């Protein structure tokens with residue numbers, strides 16, 4: 001059984017709210033073996049598809065939905081957003097946004113930052129999002145684009161949970177990448193993202209972008225590269241699995 005690093009619920013605060021469940025996964029407790037051991041949730045990395053399907057079943061169960069109701073991404077390191085009304089695989093986007101109940105939005109990564117966002121909308125149902133953000137996403141502004149989209153859809157109080165990612169010390173990069181991060185972000189954001197000489201702290205940058213937008217965040221998990229027992233890291237291992245984060249809103253919880 002897939003063991004989450006953490007899970008929780010955004011408790012209802014406004015009349016239209018439903019309980020919104022989230023969970024962050026690492027690599028422990030799943031059905032995969034070898035380099036994908038144990039909780040790989042990605043089908044595209046070369047793992048046994050039956051093992052991944054069982055891990056996805058477990059992942060869905062963490063937020064009390066079925067595997068067939070998952071919405072997954074085939075991310076492109078850009079800033080495009082898909083509006084999700086039905087489950088499935090969404091190609092060419094790094095952000096999913098939905099006001100649909102019982103659909104689980106998933107973002108995965110193995111160094112890149114997986115995060116979810118929750119926006120209360122008063123009398124209307126909440127709106128939820130899952131985002132994948134690596135250094136290119138930091139440059140493209142996928143997180144701020146998603147927050148803008150949520151606000152356009154009426155979200156006021158936005159909260160976030162940010163999953164495990166590689167730290168700046170373990171992520172040294174070519175100078176042009178740092179230059180792109182610097183020139184594409186406000187000074188405060190790039191100061192945090194580029195605090196380590198020669199590296200990019202993508203998660204630090206994402207957290208700065210969130211803070212700049214007034215979004216409160218919970219951070220789950222440490223550096224992917226430094227924790228081989230509990231987290232997948234592409235930079236460390238090359239062929240490896242993916243951990244992730246999931247968010248789902250339930251319609252009927254209040255009556256059950």
Ligand SMILES: [Zn+2]
Pocket residue numbers: 166167168169170171223224225226
């Ligand atoms: Zn590190």
